[in-house]
Amino acid sequence: MKAPQMIFSLLSIFALLPMGITGPYSARDSTGARRHFTAGAFAQLPPVPIEFTMPTPPSRGRPGGRREGGANRGSCHIAGQLPLTALVPSFDTGSLVDMETETELSRASATDKEATEIRAANDIFSLTTQARPSFWFYVPYSLETTVLEFVLLDEDNNTLYRNLLSKETSNENSTNVFESNNHGIIQITLPDSAPALQPDTTYHWFFLAYCQHTPNFVEGRIARQSPLSTDSAEALMVASPREQAMFYAQNGLWQETLTLLGERYRENATDLEILRDWQSLLKSVNLEHLSEQPLLDCCEME
Template sequence: MEFGMKLHFQITKLAFAISLVVTGNTQVNAKETASLIEQSLPVASSKPLNEPIFAAPPLPPGTGAPGRRSEAGTRGCEMAGKPVASSQQRLFNALAPVYKSVDVNSGVDSEVVLGLTTAARPTFWFYVPYLSPSTYGEFVLEDEAGKLSVYSVALNQIPGIIGLTLSPTATSLEIGKRYRWYFNVYCQKDNELFRFVEGDIERLQLNPSLQNQLEQASLQQKVRLYAANGIWYDSLTIAAELHRKSLNDPNWATLLRTVGLSEFAQEPIVSHTTLEKK
């Protein structure tokens, strides 16, 4: 495929030593499964939890090209905003879980960026340190058939976290299908690709028991139920809503910490926009 620069990866057989990147030595041990969608998701206890605990689901077989949660790019961008936020530097990052994988042929470590959702048009979250008007963004969603949906993203005047929600008029994600997403940042001066991150998202169907619990739950309880069942994007989006209402709400920081992204917990959410196609 080609947009800005060619992103080609050779799909290899991966022997997955599955371990979610988290703070400390916590590891996720998961049984092999034929399909995340065919698998009945565990139902969280009805007992209220004090904090959301993200339970990473097993990585499904057939996962293809590795992703990239933190920025990639080799060229500079004249007059581009410096990646500085708070009192220290932060890299362009997707706020998503990462699995470690090993290529059985080469033995080289790589990472698989994959999160689950139940939403037909979910929200994706990123930390972006690059400022307008020297840079601009482009979000691309690719389905299993290779069809691309390309969206323009206006960046902000200050570094921070942004949420990107698919438009109500966009084609909804299909249950049981995996989609590849790319978030590219370009230099305004020459329209050349500057930095990018990429990963996968998969939509699943809720089982009736969990659906029933969610219908009766508060927002805080929904964050924990989604997290306990490994549904990352739904949990994080609700946590973001709670965080915007009260900076003291612990759910946002706790979720980010469980996937090794605690450094972004105190960064401001500077925008939440609806994507429109180019």
């Protein structure tokens, strides 16, 4: 069922422009009502923190996922103290479920015993309007010696895309030399060779780090919404990066919000305003412990 259009104002630029998102997910305030902002509402106020508004997860499909990896594997060179982590919202469903992920994990080359145990049903889910979005992960292992893999499944757990990550980057200005103590947050973007995410469709993904035959992994779901309305897309083109990030965050579009702020922070790590925005966003989804981890210019799908 399609939800009514959401209407927002993007600071002084958006004057009640319709989002144009017509899928079954939406961002709401604490009362359950859709959020509205009048034009110029923030004009005379200090910059408000960028906080993410959780969308409503899809009703179809089984909730679940794993935002943090399990115990560190023996042959991994551990450069960081935090676990393997997907930078993605976690929804607490308030119940316990049998994850029953053995079949799914076997397709992703993961047979971790921990994945089949009964555990808290945290729904690891994010929303995007992009056909080939970026995913962000904190990797505590040496990027010099660890093999990384990304797997994308459809709603029936059929493998749509699976590939190893290259430690190279297309950024000509990159000076990365990965040594034994390299660890941090990486960005990976679905390449043109990967199938485009279809609107109003939910997908299942895995990110795996191989140190032995049994990898460590994180997993979650992502759904693609219908594209933004023409008016909203045109207004975003003339908005500042911060206004764009605020708009995406208020509309529950995680991939767009995280990628915009993450790329700005990686390129301007000494800018205090950008740092505050990065910290505020991660804090709003309980990932503030990662806000000071380095953002590495790595990696790409091979």
